[in-house]
Amino acid sequence: MQITEFNTPEGLAVTDPEIPVVLEASTGRELPVREVIGDDLAHLMQLRMAVATSNQEDRALYLCPECFVPLALLSRKERRRFWFKHTLEDGRCSAVTRGELTQEEINARKYNGAKESFLHRQMKQWLVESLYANGRFADIASEQRWTGSVTGAWRKPDVSAQLENLKFAFEVQLSTTFLDVIAERRRFYTLEGGLLFWVFAHFEDDGRRLTQDDVFYNNNQNAFIVSQATRDASRAAGKFLLDCVWSEPGHGNAEPVLRRQRVSFDELTLDQEKQQVYFFDYAGAQARRVADEAAERASWPTRFEAWWLQVAGSYSSLYDQEHEVHQFPQCVPKDWNDWGLISLTPLRFYGKDMRLPVAMLNCFYSAKHGRPVGLNRKHFIEVAHYLAESYPRYLMWFRRALAVYDRAPLLKQQDKTGNWAKRVKAYLPDMHADPEKYTADQKHQRLFEYLFPELLPLPASPNEAL
Template sequence: MTLDEFMEGRDYGEVVRDGRLAAELEMLDGTPRYACPYCKDAMAVRSKAIRARSEIRFYFDHLTARHRETCTGRKGHLPKAILARKFCLHKEGALHKAFKQWVRDSLDADPAFTSTKEEERWWDMEHYKWRQPDVQTTRDGRRWAIEIQLSTTFVHVIAERMKFYRENAGHMLWLFKDLDLETFRLSEDDLFFSNNRNAFRVTPRTVERSRREGRFYLEGAWLEPRLKGGTIKDVEVRKDVAFDALVFDTCSRGIPRAYAFDYEGHKALTEKEQTAWREAQVWERRRNAFESFYVAMLRGEIEDYKERDRLWDELRRSFAEVGITLPQYAQEDTELDRLLVAGYSAKHGQRKPIGIGFETLAELGHHIHKVWPKTLWFYRCMLRAYGQLRTVLDQDRTGKLQGKMKQVLASLSDGEPAFQPQRSWDPLLARLFPEVAGVWAADPSQVAKAVLLASERLVSEADMT
């Protein structure tokens, strides 16, 4: 696998998680994922010493020192030598001591924690290997190692600790010196992005809260994906969070993690929202193009037949992409054309229909009732959606149309077929008129019953007064 192939489709945080810490754990488990094409030695994604959170900082390198000089030409000290020079014979810093005391004070304030110790060895099952966590404690019969990340730590050291505690019935919580996410060093990024983009620390303030409430509190910072204008943006959130409210699990790449906010889960949901938003935008453009064409055609604004056929062909291709087959020619399908005349008249006709020679919407209603009975229910749905029922009632001076509509409602309520709508164009109508998609998809018989019951209730209440 090339670096470009590895980077494709991953953001910076996923590269850190999948290419660095996960690769280290897999190597420790004896199942390295990436190998050098020349010497077959295990490899991982490494980083240049630059601040940019960008793919330009990453490169593949060997995980072990065995073939570095002969295969990659790397020079300089090995990680163990650097660590030795950095920490050997150096006394523990005052800040580190202070952090350990804050953790200890927080744990002591919460009666759920017992057997809390600082800087004591944690032996493996065979009492052969050991680690010395900053703080270790017990809660609900489970042992916890709490490590405080104050300085640069090689990714393989982090992975080794995770592997040790995982294999020796232990659980880990990493704490940070500060929570300025923008200035995290790569070693902090290794933990942050592998920790579901969550970071935690203790401070004198959280210690006081832990004492006050008798519950171990931490200050947390995490990223939350938000959809804004079709783009997913990560928003930083800071909150105090109780230890018992954290989720401890293992990610899909086998990395133990602790988090208050499930970034990966919410990112997946947000990506679905983004896909739906983009599809809605595409459909809105497609719907607007269809509506502009059809309304203009009904109003006689497209006089050139060749131009009309060309525009209709474009619409046919566009709708064919989403599985909807339009007639070969505009207005060729009589049933569809009636529905569109009724729908667009209700939406754009104001007090006068379009595409048909009537002066009022009420006249169109009489015509549909008599000649297009299967279209009448859709016409009523559109009139209601666009507030045109009152217009039709005002135009119906004799009250005849109102009487007909009551008969139609009674017929639909009884399940009679005369005014039951045709359903062959439902997929198209639902897309062209989303404002009525819900009621249009419902059973007209049930809707008619509800309307009649509501009318009877109003009449009854009027009689009582």
């Protein structure tokens, strides 16, 4: 199996498009082209197919906001940079996006030229011979007319064959720019209950033609190659063999990985509704990866808490704790940033320019656990007195923590002298009289919201808290 890593490009829109804003037909919103195109190539290739298909079905996704003509999504040949183009250029709009030939004329020339090529004829023959070698396919034919019982239209696929209750249309993909042809065929075979199966003569790791990626990204990121070698292997094995190229999601922030392997047709998943045939389920793997990463991210506050409790338990004084975390984030476990525990969370703001609020983290973890954490105090009520006396700007959040963690019974039990009750009775009217004194210190708000999500929403002023 061959493995190749490939990069996803950034900034996929042309720098100065003729149509800088498009009208989203379903909502009536005007959207910047850069926002619509984005920087995710896989998503964009699927969007190209959706735009082409919707235009053919007379339900355009995007319109020109000036002339309301449906728009197509194109790319420059020499570099992957995309823009929107009028499907009809009749002079009514100030944005001129048409070249000397229409896209339909260009597509027709290239497609017809490729159809007549020697390689195209040879690949059809290899396909037919490979299907016969399998022994399971029936009605194998080349260039046989397929008349639709639903649409009334007809097509003539390169090779057609029947496997049990499913009829296949095999098309050899050799041309350069005919997205509309691809979209139109997908729609025809979807409506007619058939399954379109594109095959390539080759599929490069880099520098592929745009039309190859139009097929690849809309086929669950799988591509299939038919050659003399696969034909010979099919004959020898007595089954239909193809060379498959697919991508697998990378781990963490890594880019997808491109893999290659010779596979049997029997190993493929056939999805007539989506018009997809694939060996590796990229969408499923990506969904599992997203779920795994979500579960991992959900555990990050707990992992930070465990580390903090260890630090707090190892050093009895705030001075020693602050010294220990002075080099944050270098002092944390090495695996924290494998999936972004630091780089993708508010922890990324802490380091030389901003230090972790050691005392306040100790106070809030004390509230969560109902005992002093990292503070040289014997009882939890002493922690409450310490915060109310020394950090009034955190008192509203602390009151929120006391309510969420249900610490009122504990405070009442430990308030043997009644001093806590007296303090509460004193600071409540003071909050009304001097709200500025108790207004939350928002410097660390994102950190506390992240580490203590159960406390959301954190009040910003006494008026919100009382």
